[in-house]
Amino acid sequence: MKPKYITEIDWQLLQKKYPNNLKEIIAKLENRYPVQYLIGNVEFLNTTINVDERVLIPRFETELLVEKTIEKIKEQKINNPKILELGTGSGCIAISLKKNISCEVCAIDISKDSIELAKYNAQQNKVFIDFRVEDMLNVNYEGYDIIISNPPYVSETEPVGDETKYEPQNALFATENGLFFYKEIIKKISELSTKPKLIAFEIGMTQGKELLEISKKYLSTMTPSIEKDLTGRDRYLFIEEIV
Numbered sequence: 555m556k557p558k559y560i561t562e563i564d565w566q567l568l569q570k571k572y573p574n575n576l577k578e579i580i581a582k583l584e585n586r587y588p589v590q591y592l593i594g595n596v597e598f599l600n601t602t603i604n605v606d607e608r609v610l611i612p613r614f615e616t617e618l619l620v621e622k623t624i625e626k627i628k629e630q631k632i633n634n635p636k637i638l639e640l641g642t643g644s645g646c647i648a649i650s651l652k653k654n655i656s657c658e659v660c661a662i663d664i665s666k667d668s669i670e671l672a673k674y675n676a677q678q679n680k681v682f683i684d685f686r687v688e689d690m691l692n693v694n695y696e697g698y699d700i701i702i703s704n705p706p707y708v709s710e711t712e713p714v715g716d717e718t719k720y721e722p723q724n725a726l727f728a729t730e731n732g733l734f735f736y737k738e739i740i741k742k743i744s745e746l747s748t749k750p751k752l753i754a755f756e757i758g759m760t761q762g763k764e765l766l767e768i769s770k771k772y773l774s775t776m777t778p779s780i781e782k783d784l785t786g787r788d789r790y791l792f793i794e795e796i797v
Contacts, residue, residue, distance in 0.1 A: 635699035640690035645672030705735035753793040762788035
């Protein structure tokens with residue numbers, strides 16, 4: 555019998571994938587194991603992204619980050635941009651950018667396991683991404699038109715859903731009330747001889763005000779703005795070249 559909290563579509567997929575052990579699958583679901591891991595993939599901007607416990611599950615908010623970034627690239631008329639993604643995880647951001655616009659993408663992650671899955675996802679979606687196992691704070695940022703990231707931003711004291719315990723914790727949590735990676739990335743960009751034309755971040759819904767201040771402090775020659783997600787919450791920080 556279908557659990558109430560599972561959609562009909564997901565239930566059909568689970569029945570098809572696990573015809574002989576549905577009881578075990580239902581027990582996992584009751585223990586808040588993510589249905590996306592059980593199904594094995596998610597749809598992300600009309601792209602199929604494989605997921606398992608090596609990577610964070612792509613969210614709707616991140617889809618909108620990509621959509622908004624593509625809009626800004628077109629508005630600014632940035633032709634064939636060189637893009638650096640910091641903390642790629644499943645590769646969903648890099649892959650969907652590559653599939654939707656003409657661009658070159660380098661995507662890094664500190665996790666070798668996540669890069670392996672991201673490479674597989676790129677192959678399945680028939681796109682080439684330059685994936686590298688590197689620390690986002692040590693990689694060279696020079697020479698990119700766009701830097702995009704959905705870094706770990708959950709404060710270590712912030713309550714989260716039980717299902718997140720199965721996801722890689724280093725992809726979720728950050729020190730300094732969740733602001734650590736934003737601060738370090740922005741500081742690193744501020745030291746570049748040539749700044750990118752666009753910086754795009756997904757952020758926590760309470761972090762906008764402080765991140766605007768940090769952006770203005772370190773990137774005074776650029777314009778920062780906060781944009782909202784589909785629920786009306788602050789969710790994105792864009793820092794753009796002043797034209």
